[in-house]
Amino acid sequence: MDDPQRLEAQDLACRRGLRLVFEGLSFALSAGEALLLTGPNGAGKTSLLRLMAGFLPAETGDVRLLPEDDETPFGEHVHYIGHANGVKASLSVAENLRFWVEYYGAPDLSDDDLKAHLARFGLAEIASLPAGMLSAGQKRKLALCRLLAAPRPVWLLDEPSVSLDAASTKILAAIIKEHLKAGGMAIVASHTPLSLRFAHRLDLRAREMA
Ligand SMILES: Nc1ncnc2c1ncn2[C@@H]1O[C@H](COP(=O)(O)OP(=O)(O)OP(=O)(O)O)[C@@H](O)[C@H]1O
Numbered sequence: 001m002d003d004p005q006r007l008e009a010q011d012l013a014c015r016r017g018l019r020l021v022f023e024g025l026s027f028a029l030s031a032g033e034a035l036l037l038t039g040p041n042g043a044g045k046t047s048l049l050r051l052m053a054g055f056l057p058a059e060t061g062d063v064r065l066l067p068e069d070d071e072t073p074f075g076e077h078v079h080y081i082g083h084a085n086g087v088k089a090s091l092s093v094a095e096n097l098r099f100w101v102e103y104y105g106a107p108d109l110s111d112d113d114l115k116a117h118l119a120r121f122g123l124a125e126i127a128s129l130p131a132g133m134l135s136a137g138q139k140r141k142l143a144l145c146r147l148l149a150a151p152r153p154v155w156l157l158d159e160p161s162v163s164l165d166a167a168s169t170k171i172l173a174a175i176i177k178e179h180l181k182a183g184g185m186a187i188v189a190s191h192t193p194l195s196l197r198f199a200h201r202l203d204l205r206a207r208e209m210a
Pocket residue numbers: 016017018019021039040041042043044045046047048
């Protein structure tokens with residue numbers, strides 16, 4: 001059996017413009033654990049998630065998934081769902097999801113599997129609708145379907161429940177729980193409570209200009 005995975009972040013610092021947003025951040029997650037990232041507006045939650053996803057350079061430090069795999073860069077183990085949904089208006093709901101499955105290099109999905117993932121968020125009935133016609137909450141749900149359609153061990157979720165109604169927020173929590181139960185990991189920045197057991201919390205306090 002494969003060793004369980006573990007994520008280690010060591011001595012992370014991030015600079016945005018002139019400001020050192022955070023420094024000296026270290027934390028670790030074991031397989032099946034989630035971390036709740038909190039802090040006031042501007043504290044650096046998005047910056048930390050984007051840094052971990054490889055979209056921002058680290059001033060110091062690094063993030064590793066252990067046991068290390070020389071062939072796969074850390075970013076390819078990660079799902080990053082940020083503020084932008086990455087939904088293309090002219091493609092249908094199903095075509096959007098297929099685009100992302102291909103982009104992530106995940107195994108191709110049958111039409112039935114694709115619909116089953118869309119169905120988790122109630123989008124299967126509108127699979128052929130142009131995504132530009134979706135409501136804000138439906139676009140968010142389509143973005144979140146990527147988590148299901150392309151399996152990756154580390155989920156970085158920035159305010160994932162934005163625009164979701166109460167029932168959809170419960171579905172999101174259930175999906176994250178299933179991911180953790182299967183040995184995945186999640187780091188979630190959220191101002192709204194999610195009914196999830198977080199093994200760790202990291203509070204990023206606003207820092208002065210440095
Ligand atoms: N492109 C940029 N250039 C310079 N500074 C930036 C840039 N993007 C963000 N910042 C600054 O970095 C700091 C951290 O921003 P970040 O978006 O990470 O905070 P956050 O904790 O996610 O906030 P919120 O809760 O409002 O989403 C803020 O002071 C912000 O102004």
